[in-house]
Amino acid sequence: MIDRSEIISRMTGLLYPFILLFGFYIILNGHASPGGGFQGGAVLAAVFITRYLVEPDRCIRLKTLKTAEKVLFICIILYPAFFLFSTTANHSELTNLTYLIAMNFLIGLKVCSGFTIIFFRFAFYEGGI
Amino acid sequence: MTENIFLIALVVLAIVALNTKKLRRAVVYLGAFSLVSSFVYLLYGAPDVAIAEAIIGSTITTVLYLVALRKYQVFSIYYANSANDQNLRQLKNEPPFLTSLEAFLIKREMEPQLIYSGEPIETILAQEKFDLAIHHTDQDIWIYGCAEDYQIDAVEEYLLANHSDLNIHLIRCAEGDDNEA
Structure with missing residues (x-):
């Protein structure tokens, strides 16, 4: 990890778009196929973690990620509340679908930022040496 | 199936x-x-x-x-002192070369763990899992380490450069399986 490997950095650079695509596929298809917000978010977090293996520098902005996680958490709480209490009539198929996809998306982004924060806190700030 | x-x-x-x-x-x-x-x-x-x-x-x-x-690489050092009584009384404060050795190991991202042992050096060499075993006699300091441990070379170079007045002898043992990580 100290001396950077040319092969690993180039191959992970090639793999980033595919990992991102796979993560968003898992999140957005979570209501119909296996997967969902949690698994897709973990795949998205793997992008940041492999980035640490390639170049371990501290230029990642943890504070932004923390505020993003808090905002997403508030959204995750508020959106179902609004969805439940906005209309008293039966929900149509389309609104249910959009609700599921949006919730999966929010949960996926929150899990991604949470995993990234946990990993970088551990890698940079814990241990004391 | x-x-x-x-x-x-x-x-x-x-x-x-x-x-x-x-x-x-x-x-x-x-x-x-x-x-x-x-x-x-x-x-x-x-x-x-x-x-x-x-x-x-x-x-x-x-x-x-x-x-x-x-992050957490423990480097255990066994220290056995078989000098005469006057030296044994001085054991309460560490010998200066051990302090500088610990500082050197911390700089290399390891966690030195110093264990004072009253047993003779042969039993330590036979039984304990050590990275370095230091045997302090009246005049000489014998340091035992594993031949396969790549840190030993750096430790030897450092000790010879900074404490050349102390009669330090470094002996590389053959066993290498006991070390972890």
């Missing part, structure tokens, strides 16, 4: 991961273990759990363990 093969592979990988001497290899075996277990989940018809196991078990946990191993 395939299920049975992969279940047996799970047991074999778990036993191998438990019985390896090096922690780094055990981490890699654990990653393979959770990959196989995620495939078994898939065979039993739980693709959701399989995805979560494959991502968390074999990617994130493996990387976390590797980072933790790199």
